[in-house]
Amino acid sequence: MKVHPHTRFVLPEALNAGEPPEARGVSRDQVKLLVAEGSTVTHTRFDRIGDHLRPGDLLLVNTSTTLAAAVDGTPYTVHFSTSLDDGTWVVELRNGGRPMFDGTAGERVELPEGALTLLAPYHGNRLWIAKPPVDDVLGYLRRHGRPITYDYVGKRWPVASYQTVFARDPGSAEMPSAARPFSFELVSHLASEGVLIAPIVLHCGVSSLESHEPPQPERYDVPAHTARLVNWVKANGGRVIAVGTTAVRAIETAAGSDGTVTPSHGWTDLILSPDRPPHVVDGLITGWHAPEASHLLLLESVAGPEQVQHAYNAAIAHNYLWHEFGDSCLLLR
Incomplete structure (x- = not known):
């Protein structure tokens, strides 16, 4: 809607x-x-x-x-959006600051400590349900994440x-x-x-x-x-x-x-x-x-x-x- x-x-x-x-x-x-x-x-x-x-x-x-919810990986940066009740996360993939719309189920993004795996689209083709590389995502983001930023913010804070x-x-x-x-x-x-x-x-x-x-x-x-x-x-x-x-x-x-x-x-x-x-x-x-x-x-x-x-x-x-x-x-x- x-x-x-x-x-x-x-x-x-x-x-x-x-x-x-x-x-x-x-x-x-x-x-x-x-x-x-x-x-x-x-x-x-x-x-x-x-x-x-x-x-x-x-x-x-x-x-x-x-959270420091952005993690840089290959080939995409992953924005960790929302934790779901079953331990999976809703994520957004970004490339050069732009959202990616063409992910596929089973696709893997290489991140520190392992890969994130896309499982299924979440309310459209921008967000995905994904399996993170580790179970303790909050601790993982403290180790590897940075705040999500957009183009109008000129540098990282x-x-x-x-x-x-x-x-x-x-x-x-x-x-x-x-x-x-x-x-x-x-x-x-x-x-x-x-x-x-x-x-x-x-x-x-x-x-x-x-x-x-x-x-x-x-x-x-x-x-x-x-x-x-x-x-x-x-x-x-x-x-x-x-x-x-x-x-x-x-x-x-x-x-x-x-x-x-x-x-x-x-x-x-x-x-x-x-x-x-x-x-x-x-x-x-x-x-x-x-x-x-x-x-x-x-x-x-x-x-x-x-x-x-x-x-x-x-x-x-x-x-x-x-x-x-x-x-x-x-x-x-």
Whole structure:
């Protein structure tokens, strides 16, 4: 099923963030922040996000840790996307930075410590179910992997550049980057102001899907204490603000149509859109997504297409930076 967001824009090449803000002399929490609430747009800085939050608001944060998920082999580089329940992995093959579409079942890619074997296509011809060269893939990636990067990133950065301050559960092929601008100091400041924080887990697969392609199933966990806190906040007039599209997908998977959240874990294939809006989330902290990305539909489901379009127009006009090392946005319903 192809999905088409309403938000339309042309992204100038100069707005691709090719390096972490720290390399530009900007600390994590001092990237630019655009706050969109109704028709109002405010330009500020991320470390001042507390000005737009209230005591009793709840931030949902993803504690997934980013893996060094790219391994160079022969003849391809392998991007390890998602671990499956039977020990196989979903992978993407890359050649010269481009995805490969013509793999065949039984094909082998020579990697350190052995070969990876393609078993069967996974939801199309870009991703494959594969048998890795070893059983302990997380340890293998620590030994041989590097972070997944795309053309707009000019050089390789250490995996520490791809972690958020909340990271503690290894499993994401690419960084759940909406939380990257949080620093320990900012988290402490928000807590002292009465802003609540609760964890979810959603392990991100590779993001290099074709335009309009819906997101793949992802592994998630909404623990009991988070479910209780979300329900308490909603009952007491607070707002639930998801840090990232991953947090939206996880919490909405665990929510009933009446907005009540129950603990759950497993796989989610939930796709949010203006036709299937969230039942729980009142706002979203997010980075800036590429044109035609399916994530734009999720943004539209939270804030409405008009507000998202308004925010993106303002971000381009004010030279906000895109992608995982870029600037940030707070959308409030």
